[in-house]
Amino acid sequence: MNGRTILRVVFPKPQQHSHWFLCFSTSASYNIGTCIATLQSYAHNTNLSKGKEIHSYLLKNAFFASPPAITSLISMYSKCTHMDYALKVFNFPTHLDKNVFAYNAIIAGFVANGLSQHGFALYRQMRHLGILPDKFTFPCVIRACGDAVENFEVKKIHGLLFKLGLEFDVFVGSALVNTYLKFAMLVEAHEVFEELPVRDVVLWNSMVTGYAQIGKFEEALRVFRRMGENGLVPSRYTATGVLSIFSVIRDFDNGCAVHGFVTKMGYDSSTVVSNALIDMYGKCKCVSDALSVFDIMNEKDIFSWNSIIAVHEHCGDHYGTLRIFDRMLGNGVQPDLVTVTAVLPACTHLAALMHGREIHGYMVVNGFGKEESNSDFDYVLLNNALMDMYAKCGNMRDARMLFDNTREKDVASWNIMITGYGMHGYGDEALDMFSRMCKAHMTPNEISFVGLLSACSHAGMVKEGLEFLSEMESKYGVSPSIEHYTCVIDMLCRAGQLMEAYDLVQIMPFKADPVGWRSLLAACRLHKDTDLAEIAARKVIELEPGHCGNYVLMSNVYGVVGRYEEVSEVRHTMKQQNVKKRPGCSWIELMNGVHVFITGDRNHPQTDFIYAGLNSLTAVLQEDGYVPSI
């Protein structure tokens, strides 16, 4: 990288604690120093039950008044994510003289456990009591400001740092850079960075990832290059940071270069680095590269599984998504909310209602997906994925039940219902949903109108559809896009109003897209209008010369009016252009899986039985006077 040789850096392994620490016995006697060292080891290994044993040992042996022991206990409980116990120790009535160590430990605990508000409240409390914060307090408190969106507090703290002479501490400086960048206060972040006398890798990383997180990728990469020029060796954190950038900007070549670098450095043994690689390859649509990183990973965590699932879904490999999900369950890995939200769209796309239902059932049995046990954000997302699955699989009843039973809804929830009703021909219900949405003071967006207009199209509600098109900008503030016009063209075509559709194509503010022209072409075939069909066909073939459906539609138009010479002409052009008609394909989901059928395909083990069924259906149709069209 950068043409320079980078020395291999060997990272120290996490400190190995000797065996006797882990054999702490409540019947033996230990001094306070041993207890603290043991607590640290349990904090490191997040061994809560052993930590609790030391806690009771300290209480029994009257060591509890020792401030260092209290600090270590708070830290141990914090690392084990038990802030309730940590707070109990902190507030224990016998030690009234809370010192800066205890405050630092409890504040750090709250901030690390995502409870920054609590952490910040305790900082205020210590200030109120006149306890002077030190260089250990500030990194946590500054981070808390970032989490709690308190940008004015950062400025105040920054001022205090000068008074206390802590402005040159690199730990504090890193926290300041992080928080300033989070608030996009670029000038302040740069000032801190430039004025620090010692700049370590963590500080540089804070700049790189800080810029990346606010979407300033160019800046982030510029800092990254400068970091190399200053002779710093990127750490695994740096690698993860730049990988996430190449993932967002879909830069495969540089992503691969980082892959080479992390392999050379031995960083690829890190689960987090591998997860970032999987994500990068996935975003660049390289499923096989992502999969090969995933397959050789020694320790896969929930992020690894969720990422590889997302990769398959992102690349449109819905079967792949379900396959990996199955593999995940087979490996005994518990899916989480993210997993389920990623897998449900695969069921939706495959119209695999049974799979979707199974996942829904799994969620209910395992207690996740409950409104009260998730953040509103996660909950709405998951519920929307479920509703979308039911709606697109044609089960509007269950979609509606979910919709009616949830308190939290966003604009997507309403759109899913409008689109779902519209898709299945329930025009009145779609329109009703839309008016309820407006009554609930939810502002419709462009997707709402795509759903609404396609609902009008499928239900033949031409008058209503045209009204929505003309009102959507003036009344709802959503300016019509090409997609909206395409819906209306389709609506007019389906209603047989070919000339109105063609007029709209000519006066609308966009050039019609292939979908619009194809709607017109299909309608011409139905209504035997060869003149308009020729115009539409010429346009659509010009826009999409390789799309077989366009030629087939055109030849069908000629076929319907008996112009067989032109039919063979179109077929000839298809051959010349080397356009091949893809065989028709349909599938149906039954109890044990999805059954796929291709035109003329007799590979299904129950072919004879199926065709017998089809023949009797055809007989019933013919009895009712149905004549198949060409």
Next chain:
DNA sequence: GTAGGGTTAG
């Protein structure tokens, strides 16, 4: 005795 940086879904 206490402190800083990273990854996933939509």
